[in-house]
Each structure stands twice: as C-alpha cells, then as structure tokens.
Amino acid sequence: MKHFTSVNDVNDLNKWVSEALKIKSDPLGFVDIGGQKTMGLVFLNPSLRTRMSTQKAAMNLGMNTMVINMDKEGWRLEMNDDVIMDGYTVEHIKEAAAVLGQYCDILGLRCFPNLKDKQEDYSEDILNKFIKYCGVPVVSLESATRHPLQSFADLITIKEHATKSKPKVVLTWAPHVKPLPQAVSNSFSEWMVKAQELNMVDFVITHPEGYELAEEFTKGAKITHNQNEALKDADFVYVKNWSSYSNYGEILTDGKGWMMDNEKLKLTDNAKVMHCLPVRRGLELGNDILDGKNSLVIHEAANRVYAAQTVLKKLIEGNKL
Amino acid sequence: MKHFTSVNDVNDLNKWVSEALKIKSDPLGFVDIGGQKTMGLVFLNPSLRTRMSTQKAAMNLGMNTMVINMDKEGWRLEMNDDVIMDGYTVEHIKEAAAVLGQYCDILGLRCFPNLKDKQEDYSEDILNKFIKYCGVPVVSLESATRHPLQSFADLITIKEHATKSKPKVVLTWAPHVKPLPQAVSNSFSEWMVKAQELNMVDFVITHPEGYELAEEFTKGAKITHNQNEALKDADFVYVKNWSSYSNYGEILTDGKGWMMDNEKLKLTDNAKVMHCLPVRRGLELGNDILDGKNSLVIHEAANRVYAAQTVLKKLIEGNKL
Amino acid sequence: MKHFTSVNDVNDLNKWVSEALKIKSDPLGFVDIGGQKTMGLVFLNPSLRTRMSTQKAAMNLGMNTMVINMDKEGWRLEMNDDVIMDGYTVEHIKEAAAVLGQYCDILGLRCFPNLKDKQEDYSEDILNKFIKYCGVPVVSLESATRHPLQSFADLITIKEHATKSKPKVVLTWAPHVKPLPQAVSNSFSEWMVKAQELNMVDFVITHPEGYELAEEFTKGAKITHNQNEALKDADFVYVKNWSSYSNYGEILTDGKGWMMDNEKLKLTDNAKVMHCLPVRRGLELGNDILDGKNSLVIHEAANRVYAAQTVLKKLIEGNKL
Structure with a gap:
C-alpha cells in the first residue's frame, strides 16, 4: 500500500x-x-x-x-x-x-x-x-x-460490539440544518459493502427520496426509503446526515420523523447506535439515545x-x- | 488529587x-x-x-x-x-x-x-x-x-524572594481600560488566605469602593480602601486590575492615583512588585518599577x-x- | 556565535x-x-x-x-x-x-x-x-x-548543483502584483557578495530602474538594468520580486518582459533557476521553467x-x- x-x-x-x-x-x-x-x-x-x-x-x-x-x-x-x-x-x-x-x-x-x-x-x-x-x-x-479513517474506526467498533457473526447494519439518513458532504456516508457504505461481500455484515441503507448516494459507493447494499422497515431487527444503526447527491449539495426536506430515538430503537434488535460526531443533539439523534447505554459514539471516536x-x-x- | x-x-x-x-x-x-x-x-x-x-x-x-x-x-x-x-x-x-x-x-x-x-x-x-x-x-x-497555576507560581515566587519568615503581602487593585475577570485576584487571594492560615504570610487587600471580591475567596484577609495604609511596610505588592463583582463586570472608576510606581514603593519595606502579565505599562504599573530591580514579573512567569x-x-x- | x-x-x-x-x-x-x-x-x-x-x-x-x-x-x-x-x-x-x-x-x-x-x-x-x-x-x-536561513539554503543548493568552481550567479527582479519586502533579495545579495569575496561565485544583479537595493547589501556586486546582458552565460538565475527601496514599498512597473522563461534561459549557460517560494506561476516565473529540469525550487526548500x-x-x- x-x-x-x-x-x-x-x-x-x-x-x-x-x-x-x-x-x-x-x-x-x-x-x-x-x-x-x-x-x-x-x-x-x-x-x-x-x-x-x-x-x-x-x-x-x-x-x-x-x-x-x-x-x-x-x-x-x-x-x-x-x-x-x-x-x-x-x-x-x-x-x-x-x-x-x-x-x-x-x-x-x-x-x-x-x-x-x-x-x-x-x-x-x-x-x-x-x-x-x-x-x-x-x-x-x-x-x-x-472519510476512510472514520469508516475503518466504525468497522472496528462494529466488530468489537457485535454479538452475532453477521450483524445487520443500517445506515440511516438524519435531519440537519446545514448541507453536509456525502463523504462519511459514501465511505461508510463502501466499507460495509466490502464487509458484506466478506460475510462480515448484512448492510441496509435508508433515506428519504432524493438522497440516493452515488452508486459507486452503494452497489450491493439494500436501499429503502422506508426507515421503519430498514430498522427492523437491526444490530447497529449508523446515523448520518448528508445533502443530496442528485440535486447536488441541496437540502430537500427538513426530515421530520427521521431522527433516531428510543422509540425507533424498539424496532431494532436492541441495536447499538453510531455516529461519527460532531452530532446535533435533538436534531440528528435523540438525547435519550446519546445518554443511554446503546450509544457507541465515544467508542468510535476512541477507535x-x-x-x-x-x-x-x-x-x-x-x-x- | x-x-x-x-x-x-x-x-x-x-x-x-x-x-x-x-x-x-x-x-x-x-x-x-x-x-x-x-x-x-x-x-x-x-x-x-x-x-x-x-x-x-x-x-x-x-x-x-x-x-x-x-x-x-x-x-x-x-x-x-x-x-x-x-x-x-x-x-x-x-x-x-x-x-x-x-x-x-x-x-x-x-x-x-x-x-x-x-x-x-x-x-x-x-x-x-x-x-x-x-x-x-x-x-x-x-x-x-x-487561575490556580498562576497563584501557585506566585506563591513559589514569594517563598523564593522572602527575607522574612512571614512577609506582608498586599494585593492592590490597579486601573485598566478593559473590564477584566476577577479570576486572578480571586485565586491569588484564596491562596494567600490559606498561606496566612499556615503562618506563611500576612495578607492585605486594597481596592476602591465597589471592587470587593466575592467573600468566599477573601475571608480571613484584611481589606481596606486606603491603598497607602495597605502598602505600609509591605514586602510584596501584587498588582492587578479586576472589574467589579457587585456591579458585575463593570468598570466603576478610571482609578487615577491607584497605579503602583516608585513613589508609592517608598511606603513599603522596599517591596518586591508582582504582576501575572500581560501588564499595561504606565497604566497598571509604572515603567519605573517594571524596569527596576524590585520587579518580580519575569520570575513569576518562569515559575x-x-x-x-x-x-x-x-x-x-x-x-x- | x-x-x-x-x-x-x-x-x-x-x-x-x-x-x-x-x-x-x-x-x-x-x-x-x-x-x-x-x-x-x-x-x-x-x-x-x-x-x-x-x-x-x-x-x-x-x-x-x-x-x-x-x-x-x-x-x-x-x-x-x-x-x-x-x-x-x-x-x-x-x-x-x-x-x-x-x-x-x-x-x-x-x-x-x-x-x-x-x-x-x-x-x-x-x-x-x-x-x-x-x-x-x-x-x-x-x-x-x-532572510538569512533562506540565503544559506540557497548557497547550499548552488554548491550542490554547481559544475564549475566559480559559477556565475544572477539575481533578477521579477514582476508581482503585490508590494513585497526586499528581505530575501537583500539577504541573497549579501550572501553572494560574501561568497564572491571568497571566490565561490561571480555575482550579478539585474532589475528595472528604481529597484536598486540598499547599498549595504549589494556593495561588490555587478548591477545592470539590462536583464539580457546579465543572463548571458549565467549558471544560476535567482528570480525574485521586491518593491522599490528608493520609492519605499512602491510598485514602479508591471515588469512586462522581466518574467524568466525558457526563451530567456537560452541566453544562459543552461542555467539552473531558483526561487525562494511561494512563486506566482506565469507572473514571476514561467510554468515551462518550473515544470522543467532546470528548476531548483524544491531543492532549495528541502535545503x-x-x-x-x-x-x-x-x-x-x-x-x-
């Protein structure tokens, strides 16, 4: 290398x-x-x-x-x-x-x-x-x-906390007030697709319409606009905002209803929740999750x-x- | 600790x-x-x-x-x-x-x-x-x-330069053009009060009316508005501006007459003069003192x-x- | 020292x-x-x-x-x-x-x-x-x-790349859009004059009228307003803009025709070209030189x-x- x-x-x-x-x-x-x-x-x-x-x-x-x-x-x-x-x-x-x-x-x-x-x-x-x-x-x-160092740290964190040999990992879009790059999401997807090929994870992406990432990063992932369906039985939920790729750099929706919180966590298999930080509390991710025992955000930072x-x-x- | x-x-x-x-x-x-x-x-x-x-x-x-x-x-x-x-x-x-x-x-x-x-x-x-x-x-x-690291360095400096077992230490307010925090003064006072309890120093504070520091930091110190009286026989004079605590953050006076200089030094027992720096020359402290042999300001910085x-x-x- | x-x-x-x-x-x-x-x-x-x-x-x-x-x-x-x-x-x-x-x-x-x-x-x-x-x-x-560390690095670079015992070194003024200090040029001249005294180089300065450097730095150097004449048989060409010393800090000319490029290089003895960086491409120095094999600018930076x-x-x- x-x-x-x-x-x-x-x-x-x-x-x-x-x-x-x-x-x-x-x-x-x-x-x-x-x-x-x-x-x-x-x-x-x-x-x-x-x-x-x-x-x-x-x-x-x-x-x-x-x-x-x-x-x-x-x-x-x-x-x-x-x-x-x-x-x-x-x-x-x-x-x-x-x-x-x-x-x-x-x-x-x-x-x-x-x-x-x-x-x-x-x-x-x-x-x-x-x-x-x-x-x-x-x-x-x-x-x-x-953002490959972030994605590598994320994969390390998943391996550390996985209780199954092939955990279900969900990348979910989250609301934000500023237009953010797609870099973290592209990269996380790219690493998870590769990990899926190696039978390390089962990978799903969910986001509102218009937020499709570039195909080169997501090819091989299951993609759905139905967040609830995506979250079902998830072991890890990776929360991240990104701006639109097709309408490049734009914010298409305020994303009401897309914020991950303890209510949504019930849909999962007691999933661990991840975010690359910095995170907007109460907007991208609920305080209840960040202050609870399912959050891995500090572990990711450490890794x-x-x-x-x-x-x-x-x-x-x-x-x- | x-x-x-x-x-x-x-x-x-x-x-x-x-x-x-x-x-x-x-x-x-x-x-x-x-x-x-x-x-x-x-x-x-x-x-x-x-x-x-x-x-x-x-x-x-x-x-x-x-x-x-x-x-x-x-x-x-x-x-x-x-x-x-x-x-x-x-x-x-x-x-x-x-x-x-x-x-x-x-x-x-x-x-x-x-x-x-x-x-x-x-x-x-x-x-x-x-x-x-x-x-x-x-x-x-x-x-x-x-500002406890500053106060600790100040105490070290006093111990290094003291010629008496229990020197008289005076904290005097000084004029300034900007409203400054009380942190250095609070902290110096707190350390000197403690040192006084241990018979290491004799501690006096002097400032214009309205510049009383919070009691939690000064309890045990002698406090006077009469600077000349405070300076009498002083071995160390610690010069510092702070803004008002009671009229919080305000400048109450231009402080004419409060600047420490060689004339005032005559009231002391050839006192060493201290300041945490940065110091406004000619406003907080006279050039005559800073350029003279009684200044300890660089020693404090070193400590x-x-x-x-x-x-x-x-x-x-x-x-x- | x-x-x-x-x-x-x-x-x-x-x-x-x-x-x-x-x-x-x-x-x-x-x-x-x-x-x-x-x-x-x-x-x-x-x-x-x-x-x-x-x-x-x-x-x-x-x-x-x-x-x-x-x-x-x-x-x-x-x-x-x-x-x-x-x-x-x-x-x-x-x-x-x-x-x-x-x-x-x-x-x-x-x-x-x-x-x-x-x-x-x-x-x-x-x-x-x-x-x-x-x-x-x-x-x-x-x-x-x-800028003596720059000049020392420049001299090291000249010694490393010289193929003659006493190479001809030319300092030539170059155009720029901002008024720059004379420091690099003064210093380079001062070092080259000293090197010339020790028979290490043959030193010439060329610049438009009005750009004379202070004599204390150039005494002993040949100085000419004729760039072409200066460049003749040069082994090293040091390119640098500076603002006027006599009309202090002013830009006196846009310097059309003074930019060093491959055409002018033909006048030299296949000279190596130097610049302290950062360099404005296409203004101070031609891209052709900077991208070619005669440029020593990165070597200077390394030194x-x-x-x-x-x-x-x-x-x-x-x-x-």
Missing part, C-alpha cells in the same frame, strides 16, 4: 480489523517503528477529532508530528494548471505539495468538497494532485467524497486512534520508510 | 512549594514519569504564557502534548442540556469533553467568564461539565473564577513552568496514570 | 556549507545534542516553509519545539518605550520577549517590515529589541531586511532543513546550551 484514501487500499479487511484490535490492546507496542520520522497533518478545512486521533496515533508509533492548518496559517492554493497567478492564490499546489513532501515522511490531507460543482468534487482533484506532487505516502483525513495507527504502521512498513 | 482547579486541591501548601523548588533546581529530574502519556491543552480563550509554560512542564516530564484552540480551530460548544441543536452550536460539551478524554491522559482547560451573567460565571458550569464528561484528570488553565510541573507530576502519581 | 541574523554571523562560509551537506547526508547524526532543549518559533507574520523546515531541523537534533503564532494566538505588542498603554497594544515587547526566553533555549523570530516607514523597517527595531530582552540565542526566521539544522547545532554548541 502506497497511499490510504479508500477501502480499496485495504487488502484484507478482516486482518486489518484484527490488527487494529491488537494495537488497541497494546498501543505502545510499536513505539519504536516511527523513530524520528515525521507525520505532517495538512488541513484545508478545520478538524478536531481527526487531527487529535491521528496525531496521537503517530505519537504512539514514536513519530514526530507537524500540523499545518492551511486554511488559517497558510495561503490560498492554486489548483489549475497554466494559469497566470496574478490574483488571490498565493501558491500552486504543485509547489506546496512538493515542499510539504520534503519535510514529512507521511502526509495526511483533509480537503472538503465545495458542494457546488459535483463533477469537480467527485473527481477528487485536490487529493489526486496532492498525491501526484508531494512524493510521499498520503493518508486521507477526509476528502471530497470519502479513530487505532484505525489511524494501523494505517500508519502499514504505510511505514509498506513503503519501507 | 483527581483534578487541580483551586487551592482546595492542595493538601500541603508548604510541601508543594518545596517540591516545586526542588523541581526547579533539576527540571529534567522526572523526565521518565510521563513517557508517551499525552497532555491535552484545550483553550476556549487565547493563551500565551499558560500554553507555553504548561507545554514546557509536560515536556520536562517526558509527556507528549496536544494543543486544541477550540476558539479558533474547533467549533462552538453547546453547554445546555435537552436542547434541540438546530442553531449555531456544533457539538455538545458532553461529546466534546468525552472525545478529548479518549485522546489524552490529562486535560488542561481554559474557559474565561463572559462577565455578563455573574451566577453563570461563578457556577463554573463549563469547567464542571468538562470535568464531569471527559473522564480524565483536569487542570484548570484559568477558569471563570480562578509557571515549575508550578505546572509539580501539579502534573502529582496528577500522574495520584491517578496512577 | 550568539545569534543568527545575517551572513555576518558566519565565520567561515565554505565550512558552513560543507557542514550542512554533511548533516544532509545523515540528518539524524546529531539527534542527541538537543535532548529536551526547547526551540520556540515566534511568528509575528505567517509562515509555512520556514516554520516546518525549522521545526524539522530542531526535531532532527532531538529538540522539543513550540510554535507561537503571535499574529493569531497572541496579542498586539507595544514596541515603544515610555508609553501609557491605554490603547490597543496588550503587552510590551520587553515583557513578551523576556517571558518567551524563560520557556525556550533558542528562539526563532519572524517579523516582516510594514513597508511604510523605511527608516523604521531598516533599523530592525523589532528584531533588535527582541534580542535585547529575551536573553537567549535568537535565529532570524526573516526579519524586516533579511532549508539543513541550513536551519546547521545554525541550530552551532547555536547549541556556541552558547554551551
């Missing part, structure tokens, strides 16, 4: 989960492999959980870390080729990425979509150019269309460290850093 | 000061106790001295550090329970604190008062909720009503490291981290 | 370059000399390359690092003496520098010129006061009139680490830290 940007970079999902759980049981067991290597965390958009968990993962491996908040400390990057840079952009991504690659052995990049131009977002232009020009292994810290640590360990080993 | 938020967390003031001075004489003497543990420094308000000195203290103990500027990098936290989060707040303190606790072995928190709602500020709602939900030991990096280091060492040991 | 702010702090240019290249061949060869010492990086203006490369250099020597973005995290500093600080400035540089010196063994400082008051900028008032009050060794991370590492090593040794 040269880079880590999607589930397609994982050769053996089962093995990765086992390795992550082994690391979790002894987080400092590999503290010697990162010695004096540098992990650079580049943020074109703000981050809290991802920054801290990845920084912690790198430190657990004995790496040094440097955080670069390009949105605040840096400057506006030019993405287009063959332009005359006489406007607002201060540096071309060609130079910026190449320079960052000189100072870091592994680079993490966060680059959100603009939610205005679907084609541009889904081309993953920024991530791809960054990889092309930086010259070192890259870890996605959430890109325009995917972000071990997901990142597994990925970094594999990048160090795979690229012979 | 589970947390460190006030002088009430200190079991033996004399012993703590001795321990801090021992650490100062050999700052790296305990560099092995923090190995790979993580100190998270969470700022809801800006910081320079506190961030650097606490970070340095953690590094001197061999800890890793992560700085989280929530006010700039993070998002607006929801503090109220049972709300529907469909407004500006992005994450509830319940989740935010719990997540931070997953990534850090000790958390430092800075949370200023808003100076608008006295009851809210003095309830220390944010600090208390943070402690309740984060699940790890917490160090106050200045909260709404106290912030050893105060923090003592506290962190005790938290590591006391919580068996 | 107590501080590093210009080429005048270098006792032997040849030896320094050799030492830097030796460090480059084994960056972790001196990882033990910085043990637990702290490098503070203080930015009054934003930085990307300088922050990361210096941080990396410090970590390669085993130092801890603390970054202080005064422009964002800190507060407005008062530079003037004997003022009454009842306005916008929150802390005097006397206290700010002294406090930073308590927490760090070496301090790096970035302080740009305001480009409004030539005398003020060229007095290097901020840098000098910072040095005066902080009490520890200081490294310039670019000041009002110089920033080894320049800084050499300087820090010498400061640690020279000051017996």
Whole structure:
C-alpha cells in the first residue's frame, strides 16, 4: 500500500480489523517503528477529532508530528494548471505539495468538497494532485467524497460490539440544518459493502427520496426509503446526515420523523447506535439515545486512534520508510 | 488529587512549594514519569504564557502534548442540556469533553467568564461539565473564577524572594481600560488566605469602593480602601486590575492615583512588585518599577513552568496514570 | 556565535556549507545534542516553509519545539518605550520577549517590515529589541531586511548543483502584483557578495530602474538594468520580486518582459533557476521553467532543513546550551 484514501487500499479487511484490535490492546507496542520520522497533518478545512486521533496515533508509533492548518496559517492554493497567478492564490499546489513532501515522511490531507460543482468534487482533484506532487505516502483525513479513517474506526467498533457473526447494519439518513458532504456516508457504505461481500455484515441503507448516494459507493447494499422497515431487527444503526447527491449539495426536506430515538430503537434488535460526531443533539439523534447505554459514539471516536495507527504502521512498513 | 482547579486541591501548601523548588533546581529530574502519556491543552480563550509554560512542564516530564484552540480551530460548544441543536452550536460539551478524554491522559482547560451573567460565571458550569464528561484528570488553565497555576507560581515566587519568615503581602487593585475577570485576584487571594492560615504570610487587600471580591475567596484577609495604609511596610505588592463583582463586570472608576510606581514603593519595606502579565505599562504599573530591580514579573512567569510541573507530576502519581 | 541574523554571523562560509551537506547526508547524526532543549518559533507574520523546515531541523537534533503564532494566538505588542498603554497594544515587547526566553533555549523570530516607514523597517527595531530582552540565542526566521536561513539554503543548493568552481550567479527582479519586502533579495545579495569575496561565485544583479537595493547589501556586486546582458552565460538565475527601496514599498512597473522563461534561459549557460517560494506561476516565473529540469525550487526548500539544522547545532554548541 502506497497511499490510504479508500477501502480499496485495504487488502484484507478482516486482518486489518484484527490488527487494529491488537494495537488497541497494546498501543505502545510499536513505539519504536516511527523513530524520528515525521507525520505532517495538512488541513484545508478545520478538524478536531481527526487531527487529535491521528496525531496521537503517530505519537504512539514514536513519530514526530507537524500540523499545518492551511486554511488559517497558510495561503490560498492554486489548483489549475497554466494559469497566470496574478490574483488571490498565493501558491500552486504543485509547489506546496512538493515542499510539504520534503519535510514529512507521511502526509495526511483533509480537503472538503465545495458542494457546488459535483463533477469537480467527485473527481477528487485536490487529493489526486496532492498525491501526484508531494512524493510521499498520503493518508486521507477526509476528502471530497470519502472519510476512510472514520469508516475503518466504525468497522472496528462494529466488530468489537457485535454479538452475532453477521450483524445487520443500517445506515440511516438524519435531519440537519446545514448541507453536509456525502463523504462519511459514501465511505461508510463502501466499507460495509466490502464487509458484506466478506460475510462480515448484512448492510441496509435508508433515506428519504432524493438522497440516493452515488452508486459507486452503494452497489450491493439494500436501499429503502422506508426507515421503519430498514430498522427492523437491526444490530447497529449508523446515523448520518448528508445533502443530496442528485440535486447536488441541496437540502430537500427538513426530515421530520427521521431522527433516531428510543422509540425507533424498539424496532431494532436492541441495536447499538453510531455516529461519527460532531452530532446535533435533538436534531440528528435523540438525547435519550446519546445518554443511554446503546450509544457507541465515544467508542468510535476512541477507535479513530487505532484505525489511524494501523494505517500508519502499514504505510511505514509498506513503503519501507 | 483527581483534578487541580483551586487551592482546595492542595493538601500541603508548604510541601508543594518545596517540591516545586526542588523541581526547579533539576527540571529534567522526572523526565521518565510521563513517557508517551499525552497532555491535552484545550483553550476556549487565547493563551500565551499558560500554553507555553504548561507545554514546557509536560515536556520536562517526558509527556507528549496536544494543543486544541477550540476558539479558533474547533467549533462552538453547546453547554445546555435537552436542547434541540438546530442553531449555531456544533457539538455538545458532553461529546466534546468525552472525545478529548479518549485522546489524552490529562486535560488542561481554559474557559474565561463572559462577565455578563455573574451566577453563570461563578457556577463554573463549563469547567464542571468538562470535568464531569471527559473522564480524565483536569487542570484548570484559568477558569471563570480562578487561575490556580498562576497563584501557585506566585506563591513559589514569594517563598523564593522572602527575607522574612512571614512577609506582608498586599494585593492592590490597579486601573485598566478593559473590564477584566476577577479570576486572578480571586485565586491569588484564596491562596494567600490559606498561606496566612499556615503562618506563611500576612495578607492585605486594597481596592476602591465597589471592587470587593466575592467573600468566599477573601475571608480571613484584611481589606481596606486606603491603598497607602495597605502598602505600609509591605514586602510584596501584587498588582492587578479586576472589574467589579457587585456591579458585575463593570468598570466603576478610571482609578487615577491607584497605579503602583516608585513613589508609592517608598511606603513599603522596599517591596518586591508582582504582576501575572500581560501588564499595561504606565497604566497598571509604572515603567519605573517594571524596569527596576524590585520587579518580580519575569520570575513569576518562569515559575509557571515549575508550578505546572509539580501539579502534573502529582496528577500522574495520584491517578496512577 | 550568539545569534543568527545575517551572513555576518558566519565565520567561515565554505565550512558552513560543507557542514550542512554533511548533516544532509545523515540528518539524524546529531539527534542527541538537543535532548529536551526547547526551540520556540515566534511568528509575528505567517509562515509555512520556514516554520516546518525549522521545526524539522530542531526535531532532527532531538529538540522539543513550540510554535507561537503571535499574529493569531497572541496579542498586539507595544514596541515603544515610555508609553501609557491605554490603547490597543496588550503587552510590551520587553515583557513578551523576556517571558518567551524563560520557556525556550533558542528562539526563532519572524517579523516582516510594514513597508511604510523605511527608516523604521531598516533599523530592525523589532528584531533588535527582541534580542535585547529575551536573553537567549535568537535565529532570524526573516526579519524586516533579511532572510538569512533562506540565503544559506540557497548557497547550499548552488554548491550542490554547481559544475564549475566559480559559477556565475544572477539575481533578477521579477514582476508581482503585490508590494513585497526586499528581505530575501537583500539577504541573497549579501550572501553572494560574501561568497564572491571568497571566490565561490561571480555575482550579478539585474532589475528595472528604481529597484536598486540598499547599498549595504549589494556593495561588490555587478548591477545592470539590462536583464539580457546579465543572463548571458549565467549558471544560476535567482528570480525574485521586491518593491522599490528608493520609492519605499512602491510598485514602479508591471515588469512586462522581466518574467524568466525558457526563451530567456537560452541566453544562459543552461542555467539552473531558483526561487525562494511561494512563486506566482506565469507572473514571476514561467510554468515551462518550473515544470522543467532546470528548476531548483524544491531543492532549495528541502535545503532549508539543513541550513536551519546547521545554525541550530552551532547555536547549541556556541552558547554551551
């Protein structure tokens, strides 16, 4: 594995989960492999959980870390080729990425979509150019269309808490007041579809009409607009808002009735409830669930460290850093 | 000691000061106790001295550090329970604190008062909720009503420079152009009252009418509106502005005549002059004093490291981290 | 060497370059000399390359690092003496520098010129006061009139890529849309003049009329307004915009025809092309050059680490830290 940007970079999902759980049981067991290597965390958009968990993962491996908040400390990057840079952009991504690659052995990049131009977002232009020009292994810290470290942490959490060999996992859309990217949902779906192929889970997606995710991420999943039907006998319910993909970036409904709460939990098989955080209480997810014993949201956040640590360990080993 | 938020967390003031001075004489003497543990420094308000000195203290103990500027990098936290989060707040303190606790072995928190709602500020709602939900030991990096690491550093500085067994310490109000919290003054008073009980100091507070601090912090101190009388034979003069507690958050006077300078120093027993910094020269404190040999302000700043280091060492040991 | 702010702090240019290249061949060869010492990086203006490369250099020597973005995290500093600080400035540089010196063994400082008051900028008032009050060794991370770590990295790069014992080096002005400081150009010139004295290079400066640099930096260099003549047989072309020194801080021309590109490269002896970055593509430098094999811009950026590492090593040794 040269880079880590999607589930397609994982050769053996089962093995990765086992390795992550082994690391979790002894987080400092590999503290010697990162010695004096540098992990650079580049943020074109703000981050809290991802920054801290990845920084912690790198430190657990004995790496040094440097955080670069390009949105605040840096400057506006030019993405287009063959332009005359006489406007607002201060540096071309060609130079910026190449320079960052000189100072870091592994680079993490966060680059959100603009939610205005679907084609541009889904081309993953920024991530791809960054990889092309930086010259070192890259870890996605959430890109325009995917959030693979989150999905990996989610899968680890499901494996940890599953009481059946093939639990039913439901991804359900939730209401929100702001138009959010599809990245977390795309990515979760992509990982669950892969897990389903390996008989690790049974996967269902439910959302209102008009919120269909891009087929490339969901192919193989059962999809229904009937939330109640989807929730039936569920073992895990993954709650997440996303804006429309077809009417790109739009909010199509206030989603009344879609919020997951204890009443809906009765439809499930006493399901564990998941969310990537931050979560809007009382809007996306009921306080009753978040404050109750079925919530796994803090466990997911904790597992972000071990997901990142597994990925970094594999990048160090795979690229012979 | 589970947390460190006030002088009430200190079991033996004399012993703590001795321990801090021992650490100062050999700052790296305990560099092995923090190995790979993580100190998270969470700022809801800006910081320079506190961030650097606490970070340095953690590094001197061999800890890793992560700085989280929530006010700039993070998002607006929801503090109220049972709300529907469909407004500006992005994450509830319940989740935010719990997540931070997953990534850090000790958390430092800075949370200023808003100076608008006295009851809210003095309830220390944010600090208390943070402690309740984060699940790890917490160090106050200045909260709404106290700044205990500053006060501890001040006491260390007094002990270092005292030439009498029971020096006279005077806290004097000073003019300022902005309404400032009472936290530093409350905290200094609280520590000095405790020190006075132990016969370590003789403590007097002086301020204009209307600037009475909350009694819970000052009970046991002599209080006078006559600055000249207070300064008589003083060995240490602690200069600090604060806004009114009774007329909460208000500036009641421009304080003409209250600025400490060399002229007033003559009333004292060649007193050493202290200030927590940043200081407004020529407004709070005269340039003559700050540039002269009686100023201890840089010594206090230096001792912030050893105060923090003592506290962190005790938290590591006391919580068996 | 107590501080590093210009080429005048270098006792032997040849030896320094050799030492830097030796460090480059084994960056972790001196990882033990910085043990637990702290490098503070203080930015009054934003930085990307300088922050990361210096941080990396410090970590390669085993130092801890603390970054202080005064422009964002800190507060407005008062530079003037004997003022009454009842306005916008929150802390005097006397206290700010002294406090930073308590927490760090070496301090790096970035302080740009305001480009409004030539005398003020060229007095290097901020840098000098910072040095005066902080009490520890200081490294310039670019000041009002110089950028010595950049120039040192540039010299290293020239030595690495030179195929002649005394290559011809040309500093050429380039167009830009914003008025930029003269610091990089001053500094590069100062280092090249010194290198020329040691027979390491043959140095020429070319720029439009009105863009003469201050003589203190250029004395000894050949200076011409005829770019084509300057470029003839050049081995290295250093491209850089700067605003006028005589009409201080002004843009005097759009510089049509001054941009370096492959057409102009034909005038040279297949010269290598340099730029300190960030570079405005298509305005300062042609895409054809930046994307071609003659560009050294990324090599220069890489060498920033080894320049800084050499300087820090010498400061640690020279000051017996």
